Structure formats: structure tokens, C-alpha cells
Amino acid sequence: MTPIERKALPLPGGHNKVLLHSCCAPCSGEVMEAMLASGIDYTIFFYNPNIHPRKEYDLRKDENIRFAEKFGIPFIDADYDRDNWFARAKGMEHEPERGVRCTMCFDMRFERTALYAHEHGFPVITSSLGISRWKNMQQINESGVRAASRYPDLMYWEFNWRKGGGSARMIEISKRENFYQQEYCGCAYSLRDTNQQRKAAGRAPIQLGVLYYGAPDAEAGEGSV
Numbered sequence: 001m002t003p004i005e006r007k008a009l010p011l012p013g014g015h016n017k018v019l020l021h022s023c024c025a026p027c028s029g030e031v032m033e034a035m036l037a038s039g040i041d042y043t044i045f046f047y048n049p050n051i052h053p054r055k056e057y058d059l060r061k062d063e064n065i066r067f068a069e070k071f072g073i074p075f076i077d078a079d080y081d082r083d084n085w086f087a088r089a090k091g092m093e094h095e096p097e098r099g100v101r102c103t104m105c106f107d108m109r110f111e112r113t114a115l116y117a118h119e120h121g122f123p124v125i126t127s128s129l130g131i132s133r134w135k136n137m138q139q140i141n142e143s144g145v146r147a148a149s150r151y152p153d154l155m156y157w158e159f160n161w162r163k164g165g166g167s168a169r170m171i172e173i174s175k176r177e178n179f180y181q182q183e184y185c186g187c188a189y190s191l192r193d194t195n196q197q198r199k200a201a202g203r204a205p206i207q208l209g210v211l212y213y214g215a216p217d218a219e220a221g222e223g224s225v
């Protein structure tokens with residue numbers, strides 16, 4: 001674990017048990033280490049049917065499992081029901097990032113996280129999604145609160161994981177662990193749009209499974225975190 005001084009994290013409601021929705025290892029690395037340092041009892045919930053194609057999904061998930069195993073953190077590998085995701089995204093194929101398709105995408109992932117938490121006795125849910133500088137934190141928090149509000153015994157923990165050096169530690173941990181470095185948000189449409197932007201800039205299309213943080217050629221990649 002990163003040898004740094006950390007303040008104890010203020011969990012809401014006096015609870016000490018959390019279901020952490022994780023989108024990938026780079027985003028959750030700092031969140032995981034911060035919760036470990038505070039002695040929080042947490043479980044990772046990996047539910048990301050948005051990630052396309054399957055090869056990219058497996059790369060991101062396997063990296064996250066590897067890091068969770070390192071610390072002995074329980075890891076729930078939820079469904080990859082991508083047909084359901086594509087059905088919900090219908091009509092939103094050309095929406096920009098941070099638009100309504102992304103709200104749907106966050107809602108879908110948090111709804112399943114909240115259901116699992118409710119059924120398995122977790123009083124608090126949160127997510128690593130908000131640590132990414134590419135994301136709209138308010139949009140994510142609103143989805144999280146909306147999902148948790150379905151159950152009277154559940155709350156969404158709004159915590160700004162970027163604060164207090166969190167963003168820098170996210171990169172530091174990613175390099176230390178040589179995490180796989182994804183180059184687009186995750187869905188088929190973000191892959192399409194990122195490749196269009198790269199083409200316009202004279203760059204080659206994204207190659208899956210090639211870039212890793214800390215590798216000599218890693219700085220050339222954009223990353224999505």
C-alpha cells in the first residue's frame with residue numbers, strides 16, 4: 001500500500017460496511033487503499049455491462065480482480081448483461097459523453113449495486129466512478145443517490161475521491177501496479193467517438209490490451225482516467 005499519511009474517512013450514518021461499485025482497477029485503486037487505511041469493511045461490486053467489446057471487459061475486470069486479491073478484498077463479479085445495456089441505450093447512440101446516455105449508464109450500474117446491497121445487508125454504497133477527471137461528479141452522485149433512495153435501509157456515500165491528492169495517488173498507484181490503461185470510457189459509442197477524434201488528429205485507432213501504466217510507451221496514451 002502507498003506509505004502516506006491519511007485522514008480517517010468519514011463514513012455516513014456511523015456505518016462501517018460498504019459495497020463499492022468499481023468500474024476498473026485504475027479508478028478504484030486509490031479508493032480501495034483509502035478505505036483500507038480507514039479500516040472500512042468493504043466488498044467490491046463489479047457490474048459494468050457498458051464495457052465493449054468483451055475483450056476490453058475482461059481486461060478491465062481481470063485487472064480489478066488481481067488488485068482485490070492482493071489485499072484479500074471480496075469481489076462480486078456481477079452479470080455482463082450487455083444486451084440489456086444496449087436496449088437501454090437505444091436512441092442515445094449519438095449522445096455526447098456526460099449526456100443522457102451516461103446518466104442512463106450510471107443509473108443502470110447503480111440500480112444493480114443498490115439491489116445487491118439491499119439484499120445482502122450493506123447499509124452504504126459508493127463508487128470509484130467519480131474519481132475520474134473525465135466524468136461529471138454531480139451526474140454520478142445524483143445517479144447514486146437516486147438508486148439508493150429506492151431502499152429505506154440504504155444510503156449513497158457521496159465522497160470526493162479526487163480531493164486531498166486523491167487524483168495524483170490514483171495515477172501513482174496505477175503506475176506502481178502497472179494497471180492496464182484503457183483509452184476510452186467503455187461503451188461501443190465512446191470507442192467509436194474516441195477513434196473518430198483520433199482519426200481527425202492523425203492518430204491510429206485504439207488497440208485493446210496494449211497500454212499499461214508505467215510502461216515506457218504509456219505516456220503516449222490518453223487514458224480514460
Ligand code: SF4
Pocket residue numbers: 050051097098101102103105106185186187188189190
Ligand atoms: S461514455 Fe461512458 S458513461 Fe457514457 S454511456 Fe458510454 S460507457 Fe457509459
